[in-house]
Amino acid sequence: MFNALQLLAASDSGSSLVFGLTIFALAIFLGVEVITKIPPTLHTPLMSGSNAISGITLVGAVLATGEYPGFAKLLGFIAIVLATVNVVGGFLVTHRMLEKFKSR
C-alpha cells in the first residue's frame, strides 16, 4: 500500500490527481459559501436544482458512449438515459416550483 502511494507520488498521474483534488476542495468551499446563503424557503427547489446539476455525469456518459466499443457502449447508453432523466426532469420540476413563488 505504502509502495503504491510512493509510486503514485512519483508518476505523472499523481500530479493530475493533486490538481483534481485541488479543484474538488475549492469547489466544496465555494459550494458551502454560496449555499449557506440560500433561505429555507427555497430549500426544496435547491435540492431538485442541484440534483439536476449532479446529472452532469451525462457528459461522462456521452463521452463513454462515443469513445468506447462493445459492452461499454451499451453501458454508456443506459447511463445517458438515466442521466438525461435526471437533468431534464430536475431542471423542469425546479422551474415549475419556482414559478409558484409569487410576491404580494
Add this chain to the structure above:
Amino acid sequence: MSRVWVDLVYLIAAVLFILGLKGLTHPRTAVRGNLMGAVGMLLAVLVTLVDKNVLGAGIFGYLLIFAGMVIGTGIGAWLAMTIRMESMPELVALFNGLGGAASFIVAGTYVAAKTTKEIPLDTSFATAASGLIGAVTLTGSLVAFGKLAEHPLMKRVPAIPNSTVTNAIVGGVTLLIALLCAISRSYDLWFWLLVLLSLGLGYCLTVSIGGADMPVVIALLNSYSGLAAAATGFVLENNVLIISGSLVGASGLILTQIMCKAMNRSLTNVLFGTLGPTGDTKDADEVYQNVKATGPDEVAMLLDVARRVVIVPGYGMAVAQAQHAVRDMANFLMEKGIEIEYGIHPVAGRMPGHMNVLLAEADIPYELLKEMDEINSSMEQTDVCLVIGANDTVNPDARQANSAIAGMPIIDADKARTCVVIKRSLSPGFAGIPNPLFAADNALMLFADGKQAVLDILAALKEG
C-alpha cells in the same frame, strides 16, 4: 474540437452552475438562476457532442447517444410535469438515485473498456469510490422513494435483524472490497462485485430508518449523488464533473446538517437508529386532563377581534389538502386589516423547504412565510396562533431537559395570547410523546379534519 476548447466551455458551464445556485438566494432571482444552470448543462452537453473523441464514434455512436437523450428527455419531462407538489420528496429521491446510478455506470464503462491491463492507481481509487457511492445512492434512494410514496411493497419488506450489527458488517465488507478493488488495478470482477455489495449496503442503510428521519436521508442522498458525480470526474479526469459534483455534495451536506439541527439529532443517531435519551415519558391521560375543546364559531370570534394572527402549518395540513382553504381564510382576515403571518418549522414538510412549496402552490405570497426564529421573536405580540396539523414542532416539552425531544428547536405557539390547535385527535406525532401545549391554559383544541375546520371557520367569519 480539441480538448482545450472543450475544457474552456466546461469552465463556462461550471461558472453558470455557480451563478445559477447564487440566483437561488432570493425567490425573485431564482427562476433566472435555474435557467442559467440549465443553459450551463446544455452548453456542456453540446460541446461534448463535438469533442474529437466523440466525433470519431461514427454514425452508430451518435444514433445511440441521441436515442438515449430522447428517451431520457421524454421520461424526465413527463415525470416533472405530472408530479404533484405533495410528492416532490419522492421525485427528488428518485432523481438522486438515477444520478447516482448514471455515475457508477459511467465508471463501469471505463472499467469495461480499459485497454491496458493495469490502470493508474489514482484512477482505480476514483473508480472504486464512484462504484461505491453511486450504487449506495441508487438503492438508498429507491428505498427512500418507496417509503415516501408509501408503496405497498415497503410494508411487506422484513426488518433487518440487529440492523446496527448487520449494517456494520455489510459496510465493513463493502469498504474492504472497495479497497481491494482500488489497489488491485486490474479489476473487472472486483468492480462489479463492489457494485453488487454497495447496492446491498444502500438498501440496508436506509431500510431501517424511520419515516420521521426521511428529510435527513433525502438530503444526505442528494449529497451522495453529487459526490458520485465528482468521483466519476476523477475517473475521466474531467473538471466540470468534479466541480459540479462537489457543489452538489456540499449543498446536500449543508441541508443534512440543517435538518439534523432542526430535529436536534446527530447524523450518526439518524443513520444508526440509536434513540436519544428517552427520559421519563409523561402519561398522556395525566397531561391531557385539562384539554379544552372548541368549535369553529368560537375560533371565528377570536380571529375577528385579533390584530395579529400566526398560522403554523404541519404536514397534517398538507395531508388534509387544506392549503387553499387556509389561503382563502387568511385573505378574508387580511382584507379586514388583520396581520397574518405563517411560521414554518424547518421539518414541517417531508423534505427541506417542502412546506414553503406547498403554500406557494396555493398562491400564498412568500413574504408571509417566516422562518422559525423570526416568527418566535414576535410570538408574544400575537393574539391568535393557529396550529394546523402540527404536533412535535410546537411541543413545549422540548424546553425540558428530561424530555425525549429535549433541545429540539420549536415554534413557540404556546407564547401567543391564545393558541388554537386544529387536529383530528390527541394522538402523538412521530416522537410518540404527549404534547402539553394541547392542555395549556391559553390553548383550545378544534378536533376536526384540517380542511373542513378551516372552511367552517371561514363560513362563520363571513356570517359574523
